[in-house]
Amino acid sequence: MTPSTFSQQLWDAAEPIYDAILVHPFITGLADGTLPRESFAYFIVQDSHYLRDYSRALALTAARAHDEDEVAMFADHAANAIAVERGLHAELLGDLELTSTDVDAAGSGPVTTAYMSYLTAVCATGSYPEAVATVLPCYWIYRQVGHVLEAGSSPDPLYARWIATYGSAEVDAIVDRVLSVTDRIGSDLGAAERERCVRHFRTTARYEWMFWDAAYQRLPWPI
Numbered sequence: 001m002t003p004s005t006f007s008q009q010l011w012d013a014a015e016p017i018y019d020a021i022l023v024h025p026f027i028t029g030l031a032d033g034t035l036p037r038e039s040f041a042y043f044i045v046q047d048s049h050y051l052r053d054y055s056r057a058l059a060l061t062a063a064r065a066h067d068e069d070e071v072a073m074f075a076d077h078a079a080n081a082i083a084v085e086r087g088l089h090a091e092l093l094g095d096l097e098l099t100s101t102d103v104d105a106a107g108s109g110p111v112t113t114a115y116m117s118y119l120t121a122v123c124a125t126g127s128y129p130e131a132v133a134t135v136l137p138c139y140w141i142y143r144q145v146g147h148v149l150e151a152g153s154s155p156d157p158l159y160a161r162w163i164a165t166y167g168s169a170e171v172d173a174i175v176d177r178v179l180s181v182t183d184r185i186g187s188d189l190g191a192a193e194r195e196r197c198v199r200h201f202r203t204t205a206r207y208e209w210m211f212w213d214a215a216y217q218r219l220p221w222p223i
């Protein structure tokens with residue numbers, strides 16, 4: 001069956017990846033509280049690096065938009081990603097007894113670097129629809145994962161606090177807006193560009209799985 005909307009077409013292309021994320025031991029460990037603290041710390045440290053560059057990718061996306069509401073929306077989300085990095089992350093790092101010096105000393109890991117590089121490359125050199133498709137899994141997968149986790153929260157108060165951020169109604173409204181932009185763009189895309197968008201979406205959805213997996217393993221650079 002042909003998907004009814006562009007966002008549905010994108011989601012269909014990445015659904016097996018999303019299903020794999022839900023059963024990944026990082027996610028099940030957050031939910032039942034068995035995730036080792038060291039893996040969560042790796043995640044928060046890497047996410048601090050990620051959010052700095054994700055924010056810049058959103059600013060590049062904003063610069064490519066033509067509709068001024070969309071310019072304002074992506075620019076606002078770019079500023080918000082920095083605010084999260086400064087607020088929630090600083091607080092969680094404090095609870096983990098880590099500082100911004102530790103974040104800088106750890107540097108960006110192999111998966112973080114690959115994911116950030118891909119985001120930056122597409123948002124800087126691709127079309128506006130390609131940029132939107134590339135940044136979308138970050139929003140959408142976190143909202144869906146947030147909802148699944150929110151249903152049972154976590155016996156660990158630190159993990160419960162993190163879960164509450166992404167399972168919120170505020171995140172729902174943000175993602176709904178981005179999805180309606182995606183569907184608007186999709187209505188007049190040619191087949192070749194549509195296919196490029198599907199590939200970008202699938203690639204960054206894969207990076208989302210790899211990001212959880214790297215944190216679970218505390219993956220170092222191999223050399």
Ligand SMILES: Cc1ncc(C[n+]2csc(CCO)c2C)c(N)n1
Pocket residue numbers: 047050054077078080081137138139140142143208211
């Ligand atoms: C690896 C990784 N992927 C997605 C998010 C979630 N996220 C980051 S910024 C944003 C909205 C725009 O400000 C959302 C939903 C994350 N934190 N880390």
